[in-house]
Amino acid sequence: MPYFSDLNTYLHQSSLLIQAYPQTTRITTKYSQPRKVKSSKGTSTETEATSADAPNGTISKPKKEPSATLTLKTYHPDSGICLKYKTDKAAEVGRLMTGLGRLAKGEIIDMATGDGGETTTGAGVEIGSGQALVGTDTMEVDGGGAAGAKTAAQMTQGGQQQQSGGGGKKKKKGKK
Amino acid sequence: MPQERLGNDEFLSALASLLLSTSSSGHGSVFLTQKPMPSSDVSQPSSQVLIRATNGASSAKPKAKPTSKVSKPQQGSTKQKIKLATVVETAHLDNFYTKYADVCKKGMEGLRKRDKKRAKEKAKAAKKKKGTTAN
Numbered sequence: 001m002p003y004f005s006d007l008n009t010y011l012h013q014s015s016l017l018i019q020a021y022p023q024t025t026r027i028t029t030k031y032s033q034p035r036k037v038k039s040s041k042g043t044s045t046e047t048e049a050t051s052a053d054a055p056n057g058t059i060s061k062p063k064k065e066p067s068a069t070l071t072l073k074t075y076h077p078d079s080g081i082c083l084k085y086k087t088d089k090a091a092e093v094g095r096l097m098t099g100l101g102r103l104a105k106g107e108i109i110d111m112a113t114g115d116g117g118e119t120t121t122g123a124g125v126e127i128g129s130g131q132a133l134v135g136t137d138t139m140e141v142d143g144g145g146a147a148g149a150k151t152a153a154q155m156t157q158g159g160q161q162q163q164s165g166g167g168g169k170k171k172k173k174g175k176k
Numbered sequence: 177m178p179q180e181r182l183g184n185d186e187f188l189s190a191l192a193s194l195l196l197s198t199s200s201s202g203h204g205s206v207f208l209t210q211k212p213m214p215s216s217d218v219s220q221p222s223s224q225v226l227i228r229a230t231n232g233a234s235s236a237k238p239k240a241k242p243t244s245k246v247s248k249p250q251q252g253s254t255k256q257k258i259k260l261a262t263v264v265e266t267a268h269l270d271n272f273y274t275k276y277a278d279v280c281k282k283g284m285e286g287l288r289k290r291d292k293k294r295a296k297e298k299a300k301a302a303k304k305k306k307g308t309t310a311n
Contacts (some may be wrong), residue, residue, distance in 0.1 A: 031198070090289050
């Protein structure tokens, strides 16, 4: 099975698979760190130089090194269906985990906005769809956009919960 | 084999240390799995979600006793298999996933950070190109 290139597509497709087989579908997230380049080949000086170039990181990971990757798989063992998504962006972790939380609840995630398809939250959905229009390039760049999407997702979450019989309206999220 | 299950908060703190040890060792993987808690009653939708975490090491054999690990490391740096599991009630999912996401964000430090310099340039270019189509 190929990887999806877009997180929303992955989440959407996964939600459909989970809807079809809610009991047996599982999601595996793999965080994988590549083996570090051995410093025996005289790369230690190079490493120092690169880390000096980028003094912003607490981790002394030079930029040239392959970064860690995060691989998501939604797998249904009986049919063998496996949906995959792979990313190396730290900025996507938050959105991803929000998505996984919603998948765990069995929500259907809409393709365009990543919301539940309910239009109860006008403003939130607008922000979300605007961001979707801009495309992935701007998504990784625009911090405001990502935050907007998150709030949109949260708002929809609230709406979803209410409609599903208010299964514990826990909205005490530590706002930052 | 029934797996020992941790409480939600215990699980999260154990996961945090697992991620930390993985990133400090400089190499390795962490697998996180979520699926509905298998219930005896198939017709009823499960009200619990089972969440597991492991480092994927293959030395889960019972013969790898803690004593032998200290005295004679069999294959050099064979890692101890770490398995964590917790069960989350559907009602607590939101709360749990907020914390879960925080733990993951903090723990997965090897991922690429947003490059602010490049991002600014890109944003500028995008603005010039697209004008105000974004909003």
